[in-house]
Structures are given as structure tokens and as C-alpha cells.
Amino acid sequence: EAQVTQNPRYLITVTGKKLTVTCSQNMNHEYMSWYRQDPGLGLRQIYYSMNVEVTDKGDVPEGYKVSRKEKRNFPLILESPSPNQTSLYFCASSAGTGGQPQHFGDGTRLSIL
Amino acid sequence: GQQVMQIPQYQHVQEGEDFTTYCNSSTTLSNIQWYKQRPGGHPVFLIQLVKSGEVKKQKRLTFQFGEAKKNSSLHITATQTTDVGTYFCAETWGYQKVTFGTGTKLQVIP
Numbered sequence: 001e002a003q004v005t006q007n008p009r010y011l012i013t014v015t016g017k018k019l020t021v022t023c024s025q026n027m028n029h030e031y032m033s034w035y036r037q038d039p040g041l042g043l044r045q046i047y048y049s050m051n052v053e054v055t056d057k058g059d060v061p062e063g064y065k066v067s068r069k070e071k072r073n074f075p076l077i078l079e080s081p082s083p084n085q086t087s088l089y090f091c092a093s094s095a096g097t098g099g100q101p102q103h104f105g106d107g108t109r110l111s112i113l
Numbered sequence: 114g115q116q117v118m119q120i121p122q123y124q125h126v127q128e129g130e131d132f133t134t135y136c137n138s139s140t141t142l143s144n145i146q147w148y149k150q151r152p153g154g155h156p157v158f159l160i161q162l163v164k165s166g167e168v169k170k171q172k173r174l175t176f177q178f179g180e181a182k183k184n185s186s187l188h189i190t191a192t193q194t195t196d197v198g199t200y201f202c203a204e205t206w207g208y209q210k211v212t213f214g215t216g217t218k219l220q221v222i223p
Contacts, residue, residue: 045210090155099205101146101161102146102158
């Protein structure tokens, strides 16, 4: 079954404690992206990747890092999480370099205390 | 970055009534995608519009792209409770970055 898998689904942690949210897709998609969703703001793009070792900033990259060492995986790293990063996070992938329909994971709800 | 304004933010309708959500941009949109997010779920792709004036239909859903490619709309005819959710438009520009509208949350009253 074609899917995008995120882990964990829920996480409560404290300020400053490094965390990684994993994202994996089994569709051999080139394009992957991370979004955060906050009430009233819709989805905002954090980082995207057009292929292995090719990543770039979206609209809200501050406080986040990503890597794309393998085509299927695109982890989101919060080196020193802060409360303003409390949000619902989605990973998505699409075929080609972008502009194609995106397939979303089920989301990760992060609470930073 | 690009800005895509979406209205209304919320809409409550009686089951059977029609519903429309609009996306507007101050700049020309290269394309527009529409997604639906059920409560507690993730966004699911509905359709993509690319051409000026394009109209596409999916059963009770009608999607339009403005002639000037600065606006788009999603119209649902005779809403059902299964239509409940938040509808987002999104633009992919430069085949790289994606800008989502703020979404319209639809509530259908049985």
C-alpha cells in the first residue's frame, strides 16, 4: 500500500531537548516536504527536498533542520525545541520535482513545554 | 513568499445546501490544487487546475480557475454530512515551494 509514514504520532517534550520526527515514503517519490499546521494559519511549508541531498527552505524554516540521505526518508530535526514549535506536523511526498499531487502522512502532534 | 487568501474561514450549512470556498491571490497563480482534510485526518488531494478558465467536476464538486489565474473556487452542490472537513487550496510555484491557503472549515448540519 502506498503510504507516507511519520513517527511518532504524538510527543510531549521539554524545551531544549533535541528531537527527530521521522518520515518515510514507499512510492519512490523524488519530492518530499514538511509542513506545520496551526489554527487559522493553514499549512506552512518548513523545508522541502527535490531529491537525495537536495533540500531547501520553505516559508518557516527557523528552528528546524532536515536531511535527505536516502530517497525514501526525510527526517525533521528540532535541535533545541521551543514552545512556539508546538504544532501539528505533516510530511508529504509527490512524484517529480514538485507541482504534483502530494501524499500526506497522518501527522505528528508535538507539544513543547 | 506567495500569499493565497482563502474565504470564508468557517461555513455552516444545512445538509442539502450548496457551499463555496474561494482562493484569491494578488499575483498570477501558476497552478492551484485543492485538498480536503477530515477532522483529525491529513490533507487528501482532490484536484489540480492549471489552465486559465479551467473548470473540472467531480460528482457534486465543481472546481474553477479564474480567467486571470488569480483566483479559484470549489463549489459543492447539495452538501452531505460526508463533506464535513476543511478545504484547502494550494499553489506550487517554481515546481518547488508550496503555499497553502488558510482553509475553509465546513460544518454540515443534518
